[in-house]
Amino acid sequence: MSAIPVMPPVLVNISTADCAPFPALLSEDRVLALKHWHSAGLRGTGSISEFLNDWIINANLLKQLCIAETTRELIQQRGAPITAFDVHEPVTPRQVYCTVGNYRSQLVQAALDADDGPHGSRARARRDDTLAAIEARRRDGTPYVCLKGSACISGPYEQLTVGTDMSTLDWEVEVGVVIGRPARNVDVAQALDFIAGYCVVNDITLRDRVFRLDAPKLGTDWLQSKSRRGWLPTGPWLVPTWEIDDPATLHPWLRLNGVLMQDGIASDMIFSIAEQISYLSRQTSLQPGDLICTGTPAGLGSHHGRYLRAGDVVQAGVDGLGSQRVVCTE
Template sequence: MLPVLVNVSFADCTPFPALSTETHALALAYWARVGLRGAHCIETFLREWDANAALLKRISDDPATADAIETRGAPLSSFRMHAPVAPRQVYCTIGNYRSQLLQAALDADGGPDGPGAAARRAALLDSIETRRREGAPYICLKGPACVAGPNDLLPVSRDLTTLDWEVEIGVVIGKSAVHVRAEDALACVAGYCVVNDITLRERIFRRDAPALGADWLQSKARPGWLPAGPWMVPAWHIADAQQLGLWLRLNGSSMQEGVASDMIFSIGEQIAYLSNFTRLEPGDLICTGTPAGLGTHHGRYLRPGDVLEAGIDGLGVQRVTCVEV
């Protein structure tokens, strides 16, 4: 396993960035002498990504690094894992996987075997292609306070009866981006991580103001509703993020499985679109959409005691336990 970036702590100390192999981790401060900036704080380190990237790549590529992590570091199991990102802004792309939109369309009005299913399928596929040609990504904001660690407890009160999961590829920005083109956008990426965009389905649309559209504050923005990690993989380790496979299990049972090539708008296109309306800054996080298999489809939402495992090829696996509050 090539070294990846983690954010860890032990004995209630302040979290610090480290390089990790599959079994051990060693603080980035060990390599501070080579000129890394912000080596004691993940937020500062990522905001200085443009200056740090080349140095980190050189460290990662050095065969001596893995040996140093194993011999001078500590077992990964001895640390508490925190989110490997500390974004100032979090963006979430909505309805961006063909499989998820198609599944939702077929689940409606009598189900996939009900009357009119073939027509619903054809209409949905046609609308997707029209949107692909003429439309743009649909992106909302999610507060940075939502970001949680990859193994944190997820509070679920009994009144949250439609709390749902969404495994997604998290894209961490490494270079400021304004009006970038889609074909150039991946040069702005620092790395990738697993995220789970926890969403309360019953609050997406307000009963007291249905004409105002989606309420992303009530439905997505509570603290802890974006587990991230376990680590961030630098972009140079990922040959093609659009080929990454995503999956999610609930209590060991498969709920979601998909491939990023199913996105309607690619990662580069999402970055380009955002950069036309806002300035993307180093450390910002983009959650790029989720494949089919939501709780809405399965008729099963999160309850206290549930264990959610979410993983992406090469980006690790997070394990979140739901607890009653």
């Protein structure tokens, strides 16, 4: 992995062959373990899950560290090159929530691809009907959220196995939102205050397993279609919430073998990040470290007629949050 310049400092979860993963601050191309600031009051510096669990206490101190020029100087002086470490997923959540069908562009594209295609005589009517349905749902509906097993999370530079029975394995680059403190019955206006940070996620999905042919009346099967091991590459790092002025300006993108396949903007979401957090908090209790995958823009493999196969290189990123590189293998 080549060194990647980063400013300002962000959280990474790294390890060596001799130690378990531990949280660190990354600045430019060097890292320094958070345990170096334990005496200054940071808690849970032994693991990323412990650190996020104490986010309420850690956040203010970490913010001061991140904005201090002396912190960058200390990392450059006492830190080590990021290339000396393995980089893991920057969060190990208790729960993973995935918001489905949440970008206007993706829903419109899917509607245009249906029936007689994007250039057929009925395409305009399908587009208009879809836009009308989106606005009706925006006005009267709520987010559609499924659970994805936390065991499927993998690091940002790991391999992805594409089995011979996975001919419709697809990509979905998304803005990942990591919860920083317990949230229940949260108002939309306060929802962003419950975020610890943002990261890149790729919600790998096996399209032909979304609906079970052997049980068509039971609806979607998110276990078979989304939750196998390695089907949520996450990271490379966690950008603290104070570094993102407006999450609606975040720009997710994905390249397959260097070719741009997805290119979106978070303002295209039907339900904003704040609205998703508020909705989830009214259905369940969100806890520190929980991960919300907030939806994907247009440009899925199902649109391009091209799914993942062995040998593919998938680069998924969000401007300002870094990018991941996953190689597909047999």
